[in-house]
Amino acid sequence: MSQKNSLINPHGFTILELLVSSIIMIFVFTATVISYIMLDGMWRDDLTLSELARETTIAVEKVTRGTQANAGLQAAKDIVLPLAGASADRVDYKDMNNVSRTFYLSGAKIYTGAGSPILSNVQSAAFDNNTNKTVKIDTVASKHVVNRDIAFHLQTSVKPRN
DSSP, X not given: OXXXXXXXXXXXXXXXXXXXXXXXXXXXXXXXXHHHHHHHHHHHHHHHHHHHHHHHHHHHHHHHHBOSSSBOGGGOSEEEOSSTTOEESEEEEEOTTOOEEEEEEETTEEEETTSXXXXXXXXXXXXXXXXXXXXXXXXXXXXEETTEEEEEEEEEEEOOOO
């Protein structure tokens, strides 16, 4: 058997073998980088959405159940809203002790009557007066991430106990 017909090449790899292996490595590396970029974007979107959901849920809980300094809508005796079916970006009410309270939207934040913001990045907020003496709260919060907006929509109804 001659040296040329042998399967073992003592001189290393041929240029064709190096070229093919380099192309395969470039494809694998490119696929890995693209996957990482896509998964990173999905992770950022999910993280932003979960932050918005948490912040919006806490804010709506503060409106319905109240904060330390502000009784919520569940404890309201008298709620002032537009006529049934209409909506507003503000709700005024009196709590059990006849103290006037309010929550309102100003700019991109929801505030308590004391002027303390309870939610930022608000796209829209509406307090609707239903005919069955419940207040419907409709809130949309959004944040801009990289080159798109992520929004979270939360809707709930509150029936005052009093």
